[in-house]
Amino acid sequence: MAKPLLTAPAELDHFDLAILDILQRDNATPQRVIGEAVNLSAPAVQRRIKRMEESGVIQANVAVLDPARLGQPITILVEVEVESERIDLIDAAKKSFAAAPEVQQCYYVTGEADFMLVIIVASMAAYEGLTRRLFFANHNVKRFRTVVVMDRVKASLAIPLI
């Protein structure tokens, strides 16, 4: 009679996967249309979506904007190497990078570098200012390598759902 855990695994069936596949392409798709696509009624679709939102499988529902149209045409990748891998210093670096709005993505990685950042800025001058705040101001940053993106060939967060 024990209640299931709050974060129950809640395995996903093929209906759920089909719904997610639609939502991660266009989450404005009406539930009625989704229902027709997966052979389920609209309320059934709605309940499944709600469950997946509450369980965290669906993390967010967001609009994807065009950076170039918003005056932020430059994408930059940065490999960051730190001086010390002491856990508290690493955590501090993570928080610092994650808190910067210009940092779209931050990965803590194996290999020569320790962090890999994806950054969006309006200009190289803006990037220069950001390096001061993010890297030069952090004494644990040993060095960083800047790579400028010429073409944003593909940029999504979609996950292959088999």
Place this chain on the structure above:
Amino acid sequence: MAKPLLTAPAELDHFDLAILDILQRDNATPQRVIGEAVNLSAPAVQRRIKRMEESGVIQANVAVLDPARLGQPITILVEVEVESERIDLIDAAKKSFAAAPEVQQCYYVTGEADFMLVIIVASMAAYEGLTRRLFFANHNVKRFRTVVVMDRVKASLAIPLI
């Protein structure tokens, strides 16, 4: 009397930016709530959103999913170096990378490497299979460097809107 261009620049005012800032956090926010936040009526918000969707400022509306909960817990970054930078070969590589669903992001970059990929896979075995299809099968790929992500500190597509 000439009609404005189809892709008119359509400059954005501070209302638009405020709306976008809300939408790129949560695009399920009711227009009424957005209206209250930006001091505009719901229909005004709706018309601005529609215009920005049509003009391409809003590129998509998507659900963000948790890769780990969907059996794809491994994120990998790959630097790819090509043999020849002949434009047709580069374009072919772009198409090939962009077509792979495991490739979340693909950047064509300056510097030593030519491409930087962000890849999501279920297992290292799956990644090994992907390298065969994506890199070993492409004779223009000179070499590639694999970096495994230990922590996905931050992963979004949000743009700083000042």
Place this chain on the structure above:
DNA sequence: TGTCTTGCGCAAGTTTGTTGCATGAAGGAG
């Protein structure tokens, strides 16, 4: 076999999104 649980579809109710219309501000031409 009986019971419990779970998820479904249907239908009604509620919220949200959408459109027609009149008003007022901004810009240009006469």
Place this chain on the structure above:
DNA sequence: CTCCTTCATGCAACAAACTTGCGCAAGACA
């Protein structure tokens, strides 16, 4: 300086979508 056109707004009505209660059927378990 005034008229006229354009454009975006708010209000109100309408349409569409989301949400919930309910009865039912299928599977799990004793």
